Amino acid sequence: MKKIIFILGAILLSISLSAQNDLLFDSGNKSYNEGKYQEAIESYEKILNEGVHSSELYFNLGNAYYKLNRIAPSIYYYEKALQLSPKNKDIEANLSFAQNMTIDDIEVVPEIGLSRISKSIINRFSFDTWAIVSITLIMVFAILFLGYYFSSATSKKRLAFIVSSSAIILAVVSLFFAYQKYQYVQKDKPAIVFAKETDIKSDPNLRSEVVFTLHEGTKVQVLEIYDENWTKIKLTDGKTGWIPSEDIKLLNNI
Structure with missing residues (x-):
């Protein structure tokens, strides 16, 4: 009997949380349509904090950040949305618009x-x-x-x-x-640079040589993490270097 009550309680709690998240999503959409983008972001992120993830939620977050000219988080959430809905034309288009706002123009070296x-x-x-x-x-x-x-x-x-x-x-x-x-x-461990500007070092320490500089919104590949404070990255043109771990955000982390 106790097990049945426990199961019923879990089901009711799940239904309640789902209804609450639906209300938050609708509230976020309403705020977005009214031009209250920061309020929309707060509603969407409350859903994320409940452990709920969907391409629609990430897409809306990307749109709200894009409206606020927040390059890094807009690209980050568009990329997250694309992971869940590959080849979605709307997401691809908006991601392309956001990427056009980035400073770094990095060549893509094709494989042959x-x-x-x-x-x-x-x-x-x-x-x-x-x-x-x-x-x-x-x-x-x-x-x-x-x-x-x-x-x-x-x-x-x-x-x-x-x-x-x-x-x-x-x-x-x-x-x-x-x-x-x-x-x-x-x-495959992609990440987005969140720092406005960050120096990429030749070695994982502040005294090492600066090999190049990156800006917010640039997508990189993570190769190695050293002492949790430094991350080795690789660009699409083949360049590598060490970046402070706090300056990037991994895309594969839910």
Whole structure:
């Protein structure tokens, strides 16, 4: 009986919190439409503080910050929205507008040759999809191998052998792609610069040489964290350096 009461209490609490968040979201939208962008942000962030995350919430936050000319948080929340709704045209368009407000113009060095082709193929699917494809092909191999083993007709044995061999080869390739995709995801640690201006150092200490300077809104890749105070970053043009950890905000952190 106590368990039932506990479950019912949890359900009622969940419904209550959901209704409260809906009211906050509507309140934020109302404030935004009235031009009260800071009030809208406060309503949206109260929802975030409850542990609720959605592309719509991040998108609205990005819009509100954009209206206040707050470059870094607007880009940050557009990027967060895009993580949850990839290829959403509205988010992509607004992110592009916000990025046009940044100071740093960093060249993107494209990958070439086999590396570009293989990465393009691997990134077509998620890690889970590649793993499912691999498992499916292994099952196909097992079934066809049994058909090869028990078949008495030469033509059927030959066909089963050829197809089963192809299936196991493709399964190994898919498994390799799944592993590579997993590695890409693990290494992908994007962050947004939040400091108005920050010097990037050659080593993780204040006395080291300044190698270049970045400004708010620039997107970087995190390579390494040292002593929680310094973070090694990489730009799209290949440059690397150390930035104070407090000057950036990781996108992959919920």
